[in-house]
Amino acid sequence: MSGAVEESNRRMLRARDAMDRAYAEPLDVPALARIAHVSEAHFTRTFRATFGETPHRYLQRRRVERAMFLLRETDRSVTDICFEVGFGSPGTFSRTFREIVGRSPREYRREAVAAGVPTCFTMAWTRPID
Amino acid sequence: MFNAITHSQIFVLDQDEALDFYVGKLGLEVAADVDMGFMRWLAVSVPGHPERQILLEKPGAPAMSEETAQQVRELVTKGAMGGWLILTTEDCRKTYETLLAKGVEFTEEPTERPYGIDCGLRDPFGNRLRFTQPKG
Numbered sequence: 001m002s003g004a005v006e007e008s009n010r011r012m013l014r015a016r017d018a019m020d021r022a023y024a025e026p027l028d029v030p031a032l033a034r035i036a037h038v039s040e041a042h043f044t045r046t047f048r049a050t051f052g053e054t055p056h057r058y059l060q061r062r063r064v065e066r067a068m069f070l071l072r073e074t075d076r077s078v079t080d081i082c083f084e085v086g087f088g089s090p091g092t093f094s095r096t097f098r099e100i101v102g103r104s105p106r107e108y109r110r111e112a113v114a115a116g117v118p119t120c121f122t123m124a125w126t127r128p129i130d
Numbered sequence: 131m132f133n134a135i136t137h138s139q140i141f142v143l144d145q146d147e148a149l150d151f152y153v154g155k156l157g158l159e160v161a162a163d164v165d166m167g168f169m170r171w172l173a174v175s176v177p178g179h180p181e182r183q184i185l186l187e188k189p190g191a192p193a194m195s196e197e198t199a200q201q202v203r204e205l206v207t208k209g210a211m212g213g214w215l216i217l218t219t220e221d222c223r224k225t226y227e228t229l230l231a232k233g234v235e236f237t238e239e240p241t242e243r244p245y246g247i248d249c250g251l252r253d254p255f256g257n258r259l260r261f262t263q264p265k266g
Contacts, residue, residue, distance in 0.1 A: 002200050006143065009207035013256055016209070017237045050208060118243065120250055120260060 011036040012050040015043070016058060020123060023062045024086035029055065063087060064100050065127040069119075071105055072112040078105045100128050137173065139185040140213035141206050143255045145172050148186045151254050155232045158184075168192070176217065184215065206256050213257030222247040222263035 015036040019027055032055055033043035047055045063085040070081045082093035082105075097105050142148035152158045152174045161175040161183045173183040189202040205211040219225045222240045226249055230236065237258070238250035248262035 002203065006203055006207045009204055010256060013207065013209045013252075014235070017235070017252065021237055021239075118245075118248075119241070120238070120258075 008038075008046060009050055011038060012047050015047065015055065016051065019055070019059045019062055023059060023066060024084065026086070027059060059086075060096055061100060061127050061129075062123075064097055065123065067093070067097060067105065068101065068108060068112065068126065068128070069122060071109040072114050078109075081105070134181065136181060137183050137185055138215075139187050140215065140257050141189050141202055141211055141255075142186045142253070142257070143188065143203055143206060145170055145186060145188055147254055148172070149174075152184075152186065155229065155234055156259075209252070209256045209258065211257065213253070213255075215257070215259045217259065217261040219261045219263050222249060222261065225261060 015032045018032065018035045029040050029043055032047075033040045036043055036047075038046065044054055044056075047058075051058065053061075066085040067081050067087075070076060070084065071078075074081075076084070078093075079090050082090050087093035087096070094104060097103075097108070101108055103111070149160070149172070153160060157177070158174040159177045160172075161180045162171055162173040164171040170188070172186045174186060175181075175183045189199040189206075190196070191199065194202070202211065206213065226236070226240050229251070234251055236249060236251045238248075240247050240249040243262075244265075246262050246264040248260055250258065250260045252258060
């Protein structure tokens with residue numbers, strides 16, 4: 001039984017790594033379930049049990065975190081950044097960003113301070129929680 | 131007060147599998163492999179640098195209860211145990227290609243940073259590793 005949990009955890013981690021690596025790609029449940037080598041029905045439930053949130057929410061927060069990074073560290077336009085991190089439309093991006101961060105992308109950009117630590121740490125530690 | 135860091139530790143779930151990965155794939159060398167009876171002391175180091183060793187420890191009784199060991203194993207496989215190593219390389223992209231061909235699982239492709247080129251991978255159990263080609 002315990003071996004089964006370890007195997008399941010490792011598969012879910014593989015799918016989560018794929019979201020961290022390829023967040024800008026259209027990673028839907030079928031694609032992630034294939035990476036984890038489990039059925040689609042099993043995937044969302046097991047991911048949530050393992051990491052405490054759905055894969056959809058994990059990916060949204062990863063994309064928003066990457067958007068926050070680009071808003072802080074670059075001068076690129078909000079629209080550019082929206083597509084760069086994998087959102088399909090500026091409307092969805094702004095709505096999701098505000099829902100998670102509590103401010104619009106432009107407001108965030110005005111107030112944000114560069115983190116100045118390696119990206120692997122910002123990805124692990126600054127992904128916004130709700 | 132202190133002179134050097136000589137040993138660090140990460141948890142692995144199977145020491146033979148860890149050897150296959152850390153020595154067979156990453157090219158580290160065995161610094162110590164001693165059957166102490168109560169545990170197998172298995173440490174690896176960068177070739178030619180035995181002064182800095184990584185102990186590949188298997189969680190288990192009697193150091194911790196079976197229940198705790200199981201919790202540790204589950205945290206390792208969730209990527210939450212904190213096993214975390216950063217190595218340096220002369221050529222990040224070449225090392226990446228070599229390891230990719232050996233089936234190593236990468237979490238990040240070689241990326242330019244202010245401090246050099248680095249990338250990320252996981253060991254077979256879920257521990258995070260990175261290697262960096264420092265700038266200059």
